[in-house]
Amino acid sequence: MSRLDPTFTQEFASAMAWWHMAGVDCDFADDATTWLTERAPAGAGAPGAIPVSARRGGPASQPHPGGAHPRAIPSAFADPPAQGVTERRNLLGDSPPADLAAFGQWWLESPMLDDARGFPRVLPRGPQNPALMVLVCQPEAEDRDTLLSGAQGRLLANILAAMGLDDSAVYIAAALPAHRPLADLAQLAASGMDAVTAHHVQLVAPQRLIAFGAGLAPMLGAKGDEPLRQINHAGGTTPVLPSETLDALMDMPRLKARFWRRWIEWSATH
Template identity: 55%
Template sequence: MTQPDLSLAREFEAALAWWRAAGVDCDYHDDATSWLADAPPACAPLSGDKPAPMRPTASGKAPEAGQPARLRADAPAPPPAPAPAQTPRPDLMGESPPTDLAAFREWWMHAPGLDTARLHPRIAPRGPAGAALMVLVPQPEEGDRERLLDGPQGRLLGNILAAAGLEENAVYCAAALPCHTPMADIAALAASGMNAVTAHHVTLAAPQRVLVLGSALGPMLGETTQEGLRRINNNGRTVPVMVSETLEAMMDMPRLKSRFWRRWMEWSASH
């Protein structure tokens, strides 16, 4: 018997030992393996069994052997899927909506269904009816308790109005939501009926112009143009509207103040 080449055996054993030390002790391959079993073949009928009779097709002929049976022409159609139930839109104003600002303020403070955040109190709008300017903000400030915009945002608004030559007491200030609401979904709240409340509010306030401080408030008043300028109909007359960033955003990004001021000057010159 021929003796094996000991040096080659040692090299082979050393190579295996090296791969074991590297952690490779299994054989791998790249061929794909199907883990899902193939469908079992159709069982042939037993010799003593009779095949099930085939129904005739619409043409009146029975399908040939090995061909799938077609649906009968007189088979009833499946029932249509039921239409999804639509939730009726809430009527927050009710059958007797407020007819003046005094009644609206009372309704705003106590009407059920308006609470958007029970942790914060409702804050009433302020200002006279028929004001030269109505300012609409998304919601009261977090620290408001008795007066709308009674914190840093209110001080910024007061400075803006003073620079524009407007007395703050002569401006009608309102919020789209009755209380401070963290992470408020303005679009969903508008669709739930708050847009009708806002429209009625503007009608009762009857301002000559409306300044909307919050681009997200578009659903409350309808869609706006790319420039943030639009008009609304109020008791048969057209009221100019300017939409801009929120007071909070202007405080966080001072550059927005200069942009707001340029647009305000252009808007004021034409309205």
């Protein structure tokens, strides 16, 4: 006689019987437990905690069959811990720099700007009222006296030459005064650096602006996921072409081709 395959009910019953023979006759929860906090005084429940029996529908005061009270676990409805809020500061002060020369001195010397240890502050470069302003996230790691003095700068010079623009006729700036690895631009913008960027653009007064880096959107006043098309400042409105970082363009040739197509379309209407 051939052996019949066991049904699901039979398999389940066999599994339960195996665990019972092994001495496992209770279920356990995998709830997170705080081990490093001080033990609460006897009789005092943890804030925002409910007993296991209450979670399962039984009365909270009902004793455990073994005599011990069930362990209290954090309630799912307890208030979440407060999240850190970025403090916004008036980095420009009550008397913001009135021209690019004053801004450059403030950019190098202001104690209000956070420094990155090991990296110097680097001045932006270029004329006022240019046909084009280029904004990058931060100086290159090897920059000392000249902004974008490394590989990114060489790529940018080639891009500008292909556009028919001389490097010296373009205003080139960074959103941060010094190279800062793993910089959180959104948090820095919320702390007040977005106002610094807007004031900087206002002083430069460019006809157009290219922003190399998606992280620059909050620095230029973009809210949430809205597309970055222009920057509004006290001096007016400047159209913006957002792009990937120069690093990304170097690493992925297809991004160069996409940027060039977007530049041709954008420059034709701006």
